[in-house]
Amino acid sequence: xxxxxxxxxxxxxxxxxxxxxxxxxxxxxxxxxxxxxxxxxxxxxxxxxxxxxxxxxxxxxxxxxxxxxxxxxxxxxxxxxxxxxxxxxxxxxxxxxxxxxxxxxxxxxxxxxxxxxxxxxxxxxxxxxxxxxxxxxxxxxxxxxxxxxxxxxxxxxxxxxxxxxxxxxxxxxxxxxxxxxxxxxxxxxxxxxxxxxxxxxxxxxxxxxxxxxxxxxxxxxxxxxxxxxxxxxxxxxxxxxxxxxxxxxxxxxxxxxxxxxxxxxxxxxxxxxxxxxxxxxxxxxxxxxxxxxxxxxxxxxxxxxxxxxxxxxxxxxxxxxxxxxxxxxxxxxxxxxxxxxxxxxxxxxxxxxxxxxxxxxxxxxxxxxxxxxxxxxxxxxxxxxxxxxxxxxxxxxxxxxxxxxxxxxxxxxxxxxxxxxxxxxxxxxxxxxxxxxxxxxxxxxxxxxxxxxxxxxxxxxxxxxxxxxxxxxxxxxxxxxxxxxxxxxxxxxxxxxxxxxxxxxxxxxxxxxxxxxxxxxxxxxxxxxxxxxxxxxxxxxxxxxxxxxxxxxxxxxxxxxxxxxxxxxxxxxxxxxxxxxxxxxxxxxxxxxxxxxxxx
RNA sequence: GGCCCCAUCGUCUAGCCUGGUCUAGGACGCCAGGUUCUCAUCCUGGAAACCGGGGUUCGAAUCCCCGUGGGGUCACCA
Numbered sequence: 122x123x124x125x126x127x128x129x130x131x132x133x134x135x136x137x138x139x140x141x142x143x144x145x146x147x148x149x150x151x152x153x154x155x156x157x158x159x160x161x162x163x164x165x166x167x168x169x170x171x172x173x174x175x176x177x178x179x180x181x182x183x184x185x186x187x188x189x190x191x192x193x194x195x196x197x198x199x200x201x202x203x204x205x206x207x208x209x210x211x212x213x214x215x216x217x218x219x220x221x222x223x224x225x226x227x228x229x230x231x232x233x234x235x236x237x238x239x240x241x242x243x244x245x246x247x248x249x250x251x252x253x254x255x256x257x258x259x260x261x262x263x264x265x266x267x268x269x270x271x272x273x274x275x276x277x278x279x280x281x282x283x284x285x286x287x288x289x290x291x292x293x294x295x296x297x298x299x300x301x302x303x304x305x306x307x308x309x310x311x312x313x314x315x316x317x318x319x320x321x322x323x324x325x326x327x328x329x330x331x332x333x334x335x336x337x338x339x340x341x342x343x344x345x346x347x348x349x350x351x352x353x354x355x356x357x358x359x360x361x362x363x364x365x366x367x368x369x370x371x372x373x374x375x376x377x378x379x380x381x382x383x384x385x386x387x388x389x390x391x392x393x394x395x396x397x398x399x400x401x402x403x404x405x406x407x408x409x410x411x412x413x414x415x416x417x418x419x420x421x422x423x424x425x426x427x428x429x430x431x432x433x434x435x436x437x438x439x440x441x442x443x444x445x446x447x448x449x450x451x452x453x454x455x456x457x458x459x460x461x462x463x464x465x466x467x468x469x470x471x472x473x474x475x476x477x478x479x480x481x482x483x484x485x486x487x488x489x490x491x492x493x494x495x496x497x498x499x500x501x502x503x504x505x506x507x508x509x510x511x512x513x514x515x516x517x518x519x520x521x522x523x524x525x526x527x528x529x530x531x532x533x534x535x536x537x538x539x540x541x542x543x544x545x546x547x548x549x550x551x552x553x554x555x556x557x558x559x560x561x562x563x564x565x566x567x568x569x570x571x572x573x574x575x576x577x578x579x580x581x582x583x584x585x586x587x588x589x590x591x592x593x594x595x596x597x598x599x600x601x602x603x604x605x606x607x608x609x610x611x612x613x614x615x616x617x618x619x620x621x622x623x624x625x626x627x628x629x630x631x632x633x634x635x636x637x638x639x640x641x642x643x644x645x646x647x648x649x650x651x652x653x654x655x656x657x658x659x660x661x662x663x664x665x666x667x668x669x670x671x672x673x674x675x676x677x678x679x680x681x682x683x684x685x686x687x688x689x690x691x692x693x694x695x696x697x698x699x700x701x702x703x704x705x706x707x708x709x710x711x712x713x714x715x716x717x718x719x720x721x
Numbered sequence: 722g723g724c725c726c727c728a729u730c731g732u733c734u735a736g737c738c739u740g741g742u743c744u745a746g747g748a749c750g751c752c753a754g755g756u757u758c759u760c761a762u763c764c765u766g767g768a769a770a771c772c773g774g775g776g777u778u779c780g781a782a783u784c785c786c787c788g789u790g791g792g793g794u795c796a797c798c799a
Contacts (some may be wrong), residue, residue, distance in 0.1 A: 164799045234787055274797070279798090290723050290795060319797050335724065345724050345795090353797040360799045384725060384794045411726085414792070418732075422792090503733090506748090510734060522733060541732080542792060545731050549749040598762045598763040609761080664758085679758035691760045708797070 133422040150621075157189030158372045161215075162364065165208035167425055167465075168486035169546070173377060175504045178529075179412065179538075180377045181220045182505075183531035191223030193236065194370050195246045196364070198357045203248075203416065212236075214487040218497045218500070219526055224371070227306045230581045242371040247363050254358040257366055258320060258351060259394060265301055266395045267351055269308035270321045292347035295323060317354035322362075324348050329387035334535040340549065341387040351390055361385060365392040369404045371719045375400060375535075380411045410535045413508045414542040417483075423545060427483045428475075429465050433458070442478050448473050484547075494573050494603025495550070498525055499557035503550045505529050507543045555601040567593040573603040580609065584614055591657060591700050595693035612687035613701040617709040620688045627718050630680040630690060638681030639719060645678060645712050655704050661696035685714035 159180040163173055184191035193215070196676040197203035203623050208226070215222070216230035225245045227236040236245075244250060261267035270293070272280075277293070303323040311318050324346045331339045358366075368376065386409060417423050423428075435458065436446045447453055450470050458464050466474070468488075475482045484490050490500050506522055510646035511532050513521040558566060572591050583590050592610050599609040607614065631638040648667055652659065668678055678694045686707060693696045699707050 267789090277796085285722090288722060292795085317797090321797095339725070347795090355797080356796090359797070364799085379793095380726070381793055382799090385799090413727080416792085420791085432754090506733065512735065515736090516748085518747080522734085522748060524794085536777075543734090544732060546749065549733065550747055555762090595749095595761095600758075659745050666728075675758035677758085680787050683759065689759090693760075695758060699782060 122677040125150075129344045130400055152302065152536075155372070155374060157184055157187040157374050158192060159184045159189070159375050159377060160192035160194055160368065160371065160373050161220075162196045163211050164202070164481060165204055165211060166199070167210075168203045168468075168488045169214035170240070170423070171485055171487060171490070171504070172218075172423060172488045174214070174500075175415060175507055176378060177215055177220050178218070178411060178501055178504055178526075179509065179533065180375075181222075181379060182526070182529045182533040183375060183535070184223075187535050189374075190223045190240065190372075191221075191374065193222035193245065193373070195226065196360065196479075197246055197248045198353075198363055200248075200355060200357060208246075210488070216492055220501075232335075239245060240372070247358070247367065250363070250367065250621060251356065251358075252291060253370070254363060254366055256399075258358075258362070258480040259397075259399070261322070261351070261395065262305070262320065264324050264395075266296065266300070267320050268301060268323060268348075269304050269311075269318050269323070270348075270350075271311075271318050290345075292698045293321065293349070295321075311392075318356055319321060319350045321348040322351050322388075322395070324388075324391055325394070329390050331383075331386045331390055331409065332406075333383070333386075334408055335413075335538045336383070337410055339383070339386075341384075346387055346391070350360060350626040359586055361388050362394065365389050365396065365404070368407060369393070369396070373407050375410065377410045377412060377535075380414050382561070383411045404717050408535075413539055415507055416544050417544060418490060418544050420492060420544060423485055425461065425485060426465060427485055428471055429458070431483060432466070432471055432474050432478065432480055432500065433462075435478045436474070441608075445477050446474055452662070492577055492604065492698075494577075494600075494605070495554045496557045496569065499554040499684075500550070501526050501529070502557075504552045505533075507545070508539050509533065510544070512537055523553070533674055558600065558603075559598060561597070562651060563594055563597065566597045570596065570603060570606060574606075578606070588613065588701055588703070591697060592656070595697045595701060599693065609693055610701060612692060612698070617702075617706045618712055618713060620683060620713070621685070622714060622718055625690070625691045626690045630684050631714075631718050638677070638684070639715065641673065641678050642681040642685055642711060643715060645682065646708065648714075649699070649711070650704070650708055652704070655700055657696035657700045659696075660699045661694070664695055682711075684718075685711045 137412070161173070161177040161180045163169065163177075182193045183189075193212070195203075195208050195211075195691075197208065212226060212228045212235075213230070216228060221235045224238055224240055224242060225237075238245075253467040260398060262269075267539050281291040284313060292536055298553075303515065308318055308320075325342070326343050328342045329346065331341065333339060336628075347363060350359050352358055357481075367373075392408055393406045398404070398405045415423055417427070436442045436455075443455075450466065454466075454470075456468050464473075470600055471482070474480075482489065484493055487500070491497075499664060502524060505524075511521055511524065511528075513532075515521050558569075561569065571582065571589070582589050592606075592613065592641075596606050596609050600606055612620070631642070647666060648663060649660075654660075664675070664678060667673075668675055675695075681688055683690050683692050683696060683698065686698055686702045693701075702710060
């Protein structure tokens, strides 16, 4: 599992590791003082967001780089929004991306088992760890570092509003003259009576320093912190509490997460300083690395609600669309969805509606990219470049930016993580994917296409039958994503007698010149009919021979045949096109073209 | 608004830490050519950036300060 030492890349001293300087001035890496453990800890409220995928990718690559452990933990402490279904979905999304975890929920993916608990640090669902949190909470309570609070939500809301009116930020602070013993008694009384209360953390009266491997040292002064909630009224821990305990108990050494968490970090650090294990040993502060955020191309925040937004807009735009939405979603569901911008429709309804209304859904979850037909390798490659850069050159002097996850694991380091936010550039991702598809061997591409079709377009292989292989050949260089696969071969998916002959093409290609395309076509028909093999290569040869014998340019034959077989002048190579339409189909289409277009 | 973070082509970035080799390099996109039976692929070329102002220095994209701009965050969500 561990890599040879000479393959470790450089790490900075701030990462809890030793950096040695040798005589020649070369820096080489040493193993950190304890095994590297990273974790990805999503809340199961939906599919894996693309920003989360990037975070997971980095955490995974970092652990792999050092031969450490990558933990997957499900943060389901919000009972209202979490679902087991979403958790499963996230596991599958990660597995599809090739991001596998060492410690975490078990998942069977393509015949291999991912996850497990080799270090005995589970369970990995926070909802199953409530007793653990409670034990630490009680120690904090006993030490006076945590205390019960009895304000209702409405009261807090009012206090916040009042502060806002004074142009201040409301911060919960332990009241003057607070009596801990009395407060604990009240807590016990409420406990017995089944009345709600929360437990808050007493923040220290000192500034908190956060050491971040990406952003440097950051100081948060005490007047800007507040006594946040540790245990909610429903008995569940808040994120802050659970994350600190679990990270410590699971031996997490490096926390890589989005920059939106930066302002939470002083709370976590303060908690680490206040918490101890049963034996009195202190919690440790992991190395933090806050990752720059990813935005939409237009600079707006990438949100899982974007998909709903796009469809909602289309629905509201026309009464016709509203009617169709009504049929799909039902009146009540539609009304609440339209009225509440924060509401999300089910994936299936959303997809159906988008298809029906011809709305392009923005891709924001990893599942969306899978559906669109991106290769996980290309996605990971592009994602890795959002906030990280290998800083290396290719032999031709261009920047090295196309690489696989193996390269990422070998070279990933915190010191090359950028500080500034980036925008998600679909065009560049598309280019990466097109290159990745193009680099596949024809057989590998065919397999990828089949796999994708099985999930998202089972009708295509059915329609194509034994022409699938030829279709795949024609498709490969012509699509950027697998979901475009029907476009280059659309002519092969329609009935022979439903080809629509484009007027302009007919005029230009069939009627103009000498000889006319029509004449060439007529002459070519019997040659085609008499071919022994109908493989693209054989057809190609026959076509060349035909043209050479008559001193015709290839175009003089190819374009008329294209119009006859596809209705237009654009299609894959002539041999491929003819092969895809098939012998009977080709002859029928040529005959029909001769008949229909001669009259024009 | 308070706090925190950030700032190189339209976008992602290299260079910045360890000032000079930067008339700032690459990728995507864009534009113009070329190869090819059309399309796509492929090849060649081009336009395109150091946010502003001070300072330090012989010298600043690189170091410091201020301004401006952008972003994050201010929950019994995570």
